[in-house]
Amino acid sequence: SVQLEMKALWDxxxxxxxxxxxxxxxRRMFPTFQVKLFGMDPMADYMLLxxxxxxxxxxxxxxxxxxxxxxxxxxDPATPGRVHYHPDSPAKGAQWMKxxxxxxxLKLTNNLLDDNGHIILNSMHRYQPRFHVxxxxxxxxxxxxxxxxxKTFVFEETRFTAVTAYQNHRVGxxxxxxxxxxxxxxxxxxxxxxxxxxxxxxGFRDCDPEDWPRNHRPGALPLMSAFARSRNPVASPTQP
Amino acid sequence: SVQLEMKALWDxxxxxxxxxxxxxxxRRMFPTFQVKLFGMDPMADYMLLxxxxxxxxxxxxxxxxxxxxxxxxxxDPATPGRVHYHPDSPAKGAQWMKxxxxxxxLKLTNNLLDDNGHIILNSMHRYQPRFHVxxxxxxxxxxxxxxxxxKTFVFEETRFTAVTAYQNHRVGxxxxxxxxxxxxxxxxxxxxxxxxxxxxxxGFRDCDPEDWPRNHRPGALPLMSAFARSRNPVASPTQP
DNA sequence: TTCTTGTCACCTAGGTGTTAATAT
DNA sequence: ATATTAACACCTAGGTGACAAGAA
Numbered sequence: 001s002v003q004l005e006m007k008a009l010w011d012x013x014x015x016x017x018x019x020x021x022x023x024x025x026x027r028r029m030f031p032t033f034q035v036k037l038f039g040m041d042p043m044a045d046y047m048l049l050x051x052x053x054x055x056x057x058x059x060x061x062x063x064x065x066x067x068x069x070x071x072x073x074x075x076d077p078a079t080p081g082r083v084h085y086h087p088d089s090p091a092k093g094a095q096w097m098k099x100x101x102x103x104x105x106l107k108l109t110n111n112l113l114d115d116n117g118h119i120i121l122n123s124m125h126r127y128q129p130r131f132h133v134x135x136x137x138x139x140x141x142x143x144x145x146x147x148x149x150x151k152t153f154v155f156e157e158t159r160f161t162a163v164t165a166y167q168n169h170r171v172g173x174x175x176x177x178x179x180x181x182x183x184x185x186x187x188x189x190x191x192x193x194x195x196x197x198x199x200x201x202x203g204f205r206d207c208d209p210e211d212w213p214r215n216h217r218p219g220a221l222p223l224m225s226a227f228a229r230s231r232n233p234v235a236s237p238t239q240p
Numbered sequence: 241s242v243q244l245e246m247k248a249l250w251d252x253x254x255x256x257x258x259x260x261x262x263x264x265x266x267r268r269m270f271p272t273f274q275v276k277l278f279g280m281d282p283m284a285d286y287m288l289l290x291x292x293x294x295x296x297x298x299x300x301x302x303x304x305x306x307x308x309x310x311x312x313x314x315x316d317p318a319t320p321g322r323v324h325y326h327p328d329s330p331a332k333g334a335q336w337m338k339x340x341x342x343x344x345x346l347k348l349t350n351n352l353l354d355d356n357g358h359i360i361l362n363s364m365h366r367y368q369p370r371f372h373v374x375x376x377x378x379x380x381x382x383x384x385x386x387x388x389x390x391k392t393f394v395f396e397e398t399r400f401t402a403v404t405a406y407q408n409h410r411v412g413x414x415x416x417x418x419x420x421x422x423x424x425x426x427x428x429x430x431x432x433x434x435x436x437x438x439x440x441x442x443g444f445r446d447c448d449p450e451d452w453p454r455n456h457r458p459g460a461l462p463l464m465s466a467f468a469r470s471r472n473p474v475a476s477p478t479q480p
Numbered sequence: 481t482t483c484t485t486g487t488c489a490c491c492t493a494g495g496t497g498t499t500a501a502t503a504t
Numbered sequence: 505a506t507a508t509t510a511a512c513a514c515c516t517a518g519g520t521g522a523c524a525a526g527a528a
Binding site: 261267268270405406431434435438439440441442443444 | 494495496497498
Binding site: 263264301350363364403404405439440441442443444 | 506507508509510513514515516517
């Protein structure tokens, strides 16, 4: 069995509508896909890998006025299907189980001609990451048993929209849920949540330098500590 | 068979008397021990590892006046014997052979109680790095064949003296080989060669910002480009 | 208009020799 | 005296979103 790490963080992003940046050179995912594994044969060899399947056959665009995603037509032609093998593959079950398995070398690109082995995705399309465990069958005719020698795990909370630039952050003014001008938790935007939770984006934080990442251990309730003022906190919608 | 990478650089250091820093936290070697492998069974599993054996049973000290190492007595008690497995171990022969194998995760320490798995050495003692290739025998009674299932490779040019601070660099004034005050190639000190050749020490270079590292491809003649002025180029011997 | 690209300041993470202080 | 330690400035290497310019 497999346990998704940082599930609370994934849930928080998923609630806002996760976006992942794709670039020509390749961009890591954030949150990083990380899992804990259980019940493997400690002595057997396994390959661990990921791939990404379209959630639907649609292309999307972001509506600023309503702060929501709209269908913008049928999906573009599918990108070259690629898989990302965890670089430690193959390894024994004992090795995989003794610590968290992190896919932090996986990168997303929109370059159809990419030759760095990165995952190729269409921007403005939605994707579902999948995680596969392949048992390395020592039998000579192992191809015959391919069906029973792997297992696939899907965590729906890791779905995301591929983008070349964040859409969800270009909100004119968050929809107010209370009466005051204070931002409510649900008005947190993708960009702010990324800045607040990704250590590499610390340069863009101008809120209290709190212990944000430490709050994201499993079981923590991170939402209330997720407030980060925008760098331009009061901005009118473009072209009022 | 095994080919030592950066042999020209190793030779250059060896000529001066290589010193490797050991620290409590662990320090990488420079040059890094790197090899190319040939003639393995592409389909078989191998473990690659290194260990370090004393060159002799002596303790050393550095004599400033004569710029040379002197025997300072019998060796201190031997440190706990440790080996460093290359982190990619085990892997197929094909995997090992398809690129240079680099032991850049290996660290040296003088902390006898180290619990980071680093190699423990006595400061002021000389060591010979050794490289071992172990064939992972699939037979059940593989222990019986241990003798024939591994091969050891020793490159004498990788010998070094473990130190907590460079000794060879504390030279009062390099022995002049010419008549002018110019430094001759043989007067290059360990510290200057490290600064000139290790990218991480670039902050201490104050010579022309030349393309030093690129000159160290196999076959290059690096000595002539190795000049780097000392930060305190004119210093009298301590206590003249 | 909408989306993409390249550059940038600002970070994380960690490898250098130097230096001054401290052991021994 | 000689050897070791810890803090430090200065690097390498690379991951961030912001921004301005460009493309469709």
